[in-house]
Amino acid sequence: MPNPDLVPDRDGITFFGTLSAAVTHDMKNFLAIINENAGLLEDLAAGARNGAVPVDPRKAALISEKIRKQVNRADKMIKLFNRFSHSMDHAQESVDMEEMVLLVAGLAERIIRHHDVFLTVTPALVPCRIQAHRFDLLNLIYRAVETSCEILNNTPGENRKQVTISFGSDPLVPEICFILDTGTASGWDTLFDTSKDRALLDRVNMHVKKAGPGGNGFCLCKTPGKQ
Amino acid sequence: MGPRILLVDDEQEFVLTLAERLQMRDMDSYAAFDGPTALEQVRSHPPQILIIDLKMPGMDGIQVLKQVKQTHPGIQIIILTGHGSEQDKINCMNLGASAYFQKPVDIDRLIAAIRQGYETVRSDDQKTATFDRYPKTGSWQP
Numbered sequence: 001m002p003n004p005d006l007v008p009d010r011d012g013i014t015f016f017g018t019l020s021a022a023v024t025h026d027m028k029n030f031l032a033i034i035n036e037n038a039g040l041l042e043d044l045a046a047g048a049r050n051g052a053v054p055v056d057p058r059k060a061a062l063i064s065e066k067i068r069k070q071v072n073r074a075d076k077m078i079k080l081f082n083r084f085s086h087s088m089d090h091a092q093e094s095v096d097m098e099e100m101v102l103l104v105a106g107l108a109e110r111i112i113r114h115h116d117v118f119l120t121v122t123p124a125l126v127p128c129r130i131q132a133h134r135f136d137l138l139n140l141i142y143r144a145v146e147t148s149c150e151i152l153n154n155t156p157g158e159n160r161k162q163v164t165i166s167f168g169s170d171p172l173v174p175e176i177c178f179i180l181d182t183g184t185a186s187g188w189d190t191l192f193d194t195s196k197d198r199a200l201l202d203r204v205n206m207h208v209k210k211a212g213p214g215g216n217g218f219c220l221c222k223t224p225g226k227q
Numbered sequence: 228m229g230p231r232i233l234l235v236d237d238e239q240e241f242v243l244t245l246a247e248r249l250q251m252r253d254m255d256s257y258a259a260f261d262g263p264t265a266l267e268q269v270r271s272h273p274p275q276i277l278i279i280d281l282k283m284p285g286m287d288g289i290q291v292l293k294q295v296k297q298t299h300p301g302i303q304i305i306i307l308t309g310h311g312s313e314q315d316k317i318n319c320m321n322l323g324a325s326a327y328f329q330k331p332v333d334i335d336r337l338i339a340a341i342r343q344g345y346e347t348v349r350s351d352d353q354k355t356a357t358f359d360r361y362p363k364t365g366s367w368q369p
Contacts, residue, residue, distance in 0.1 A: 021310065024310070025282065025309050025310035026309075028309030028310065028329070028330045028331070029238050029241065029309045029330065031330070031331045032238070032241050032309060032330035032331040032332070033238065033240045033241045033244065034331075035330075035331035035332075036241060036244040036245050036248065036331075037244055039248060039334050040244055040247060040248055043248055043251050047251075066240060066244070069240075070240070110282075113284050114282065114283075114284050115284075116284055116285055
């Protein structure tokens with residue numbers, strides 16, 4: 001159950017609404033595909049009843065497989081959404097940052113795709129944990145993904161729009177890095193510069209630093225000296 | 228022969244299954260999986276009915292609706308979306324859509340909207356054909 005002392009602020013509610021809308025859109029699509037395949041089976045059965053064409057067992061098996069695939073997609077999405085919903089249950093705790101990145105990537109897959117952006121997550125080589133409120137950390141990671149998509153879409157050129165997320169190699173200095181295939185380092189000065197973003201960074205005890213070979217990326221890093 | 232229908236949706240499984248069901252009802256249906264391809268199909272092989280999703284990568288359904296209504300105002304456009312608000316519905320109808328449905332849709336309701344759209348297309352075609360029989364200038368002799 002959500003902890004009533006940890007009710008999200010307006011920004012947090014907006015984040016929750018954005019991801020909920022994306023998830024329900026996905027669910028509607030899964031249901032629509034299941035609905036059409038069930039309808040196709042009905043059509044085939046009706047044709048067979050009328051003596052037109054017997055139902056091909058291979059065709060029926062194929063349709064059944066398509067329905068099962070959508071049920072699996074829906075089940076996966078519901079599990080992710082359930083974990084997201086429970087992210088408000090506890091105050092500060094030790095949180096696996098890789099797990100949180102994968103959760104955001106799964107929930108926001110449709111949003112990222114609609115930006116025409118490809119997101120790759122490089123597995124962490126060492127444990128990457130931080131003391132934080134899960135919901136706030138998820139919100140920050142989503143803001144980083146959203147910011148990455150905005151930068152890529154505002155960058156002229158024909159480059160493939162790619163974001164690669166990786167993790168720091170020192171477990172004592174946990175960080176999440178976002179490297180963008182922009183080929184330019186312009187427009188980074190105002191990164192996470194709004195009062196909302198600064199407040200969010202402060203709540204999860206993190207700060208932003210530039211990263212990448214050409215300064216074409218940024219990392220969310222644990223702020224030293226803070227729990 | 229029934230209406231020629233172009234289905235546009237980035238969910239390929241959805242659009243291909245729906246196309247198959249429409250073909251079983253003697254409707255000549257074909258598919259596109261994004262907005263730019265749909266516009267290309269409209270140019271090269273214009274449909275009588277266009278069924279489009281609103282949220283698609285790159286170019287969304289509203290942009291497709293606007294462009295098609297500018298270049299091919301006679302095409303009847305049906306919105307079939309998984310993510311539409313009441314305001315989206317009003318916007319689409321104001322832009323010239325003939326019907327608006329939320330996914331998952333009842334096939335009979337969709338077929339009824341397709342038939343109604345097809346009747347409009349045929350009626351418009353007949354009016355155009357009748358109009359073309361009249362001379363553009365001068366007096367008309369029955």
